[in-house]
Amino acid sequence: GAVVSQHPSWVICKSGTSVKIECRSLDFQATTMFWYRQFPKQSLMLMATSNEGSKATYEQGVEKDKFLINHASLTLSTLTVTSAHPEDSSFYICSAGFRELSYNEQFFGPGTRLTVL
Amino acid sequence: GDSVTQMEGPVTLSEEAFLTINCTYTATGYPSLFWYVQYPGEGLQLLLKATKADDKGSNKGFEATYRKETTSFHLEKGSVQVSDSAVYFCALSPYDYKLSFGAGTTVTVRA
Numbered sequence: 001g002a003v004v005s006q007h008p009s010w011v012i013c014k015s016g017t018s019v020k021i022e023c024r025s026l027d028f029q030a031t032t033m034f035w036y037r038q039f040p041k042q043s044l045m046l047m048a049t050s051n052e053g054s055k056a057t058y059e060q061g062v063e064k065d066k067f068l069i070n071h072a073s074l075t076l077s078t079l080t081v082t083s084a085h086p087e088d089s090s091f092y093i094c095s096a097g098f099r100e101l102s103y104n105e106q107f108f109g110p111g112t113r114l115t116v117l
Numbered sequence: 118g119d120s121v122t123q124m125e126g127p128v129t130l131s132e133e134a135f136l137t138i139n140c141t142y143t144a145t146g147y148p149s150l151f152w153y154v155q156y157p158g159e160g161l162q163l164l165l166k167a168t169k170a171d172d173k174g175s176n177k178g179f180e181a182t183y184r185k186e187t188t189s190f191h192l193e194k195g196s197v198q199v200s201d202s203a204v205y206f207c208a209l210s211p212y213d214y215k216l217s218f219g220a221g222t223t224v225t226v227r228a
Binding site: 004041042046049093095097105106108111 | 121153155158159160161162163166206214215216217218219220221
């Protein structure tokens, strides 16, 4: 089946620094990628949707300047958390979909645990 | 807005026990409904889905029926195994591609 990887799987950073998380579709070309955030014992919350070669579409309440999303190729999307603060600590999950399937059939990465000190 | 409510866990069962995880939803229109499973250390995987009322999704011994009258999509399995230990997420998708997830239910099956 379709495989999506994320790197790193976990990261610890100091407050004020920026962190980049990569999401790769390993065996298919993903025209659309999604970024989610998950708090402990809570739902996955969609942060943004990115289409290859175009700007990401952010959900209401998500700061575009803090969470920079780039989808430069059909196999890679990146999420950069800029000027990270402790409240940005969370589990970030990406997913990917492609044209041959309904867009709501998404393939998920294993997630990245971000801890901001 | 659209939302999903699923029973809180954790749920601990013995092997061969019957599993039910309740899921109800609130949505305008007729969304598609899904169950995703996340095994330890892995990404979410689609377990089953139903796209219209009275549809039954099934996979790996799990079943769920899209009940419009009760706005429910409860997940069931008649005889669980240790390998079914995972976190289960109920989700819905309205007319577009976005997914709204429930909080997840952690299931632990003991031998």
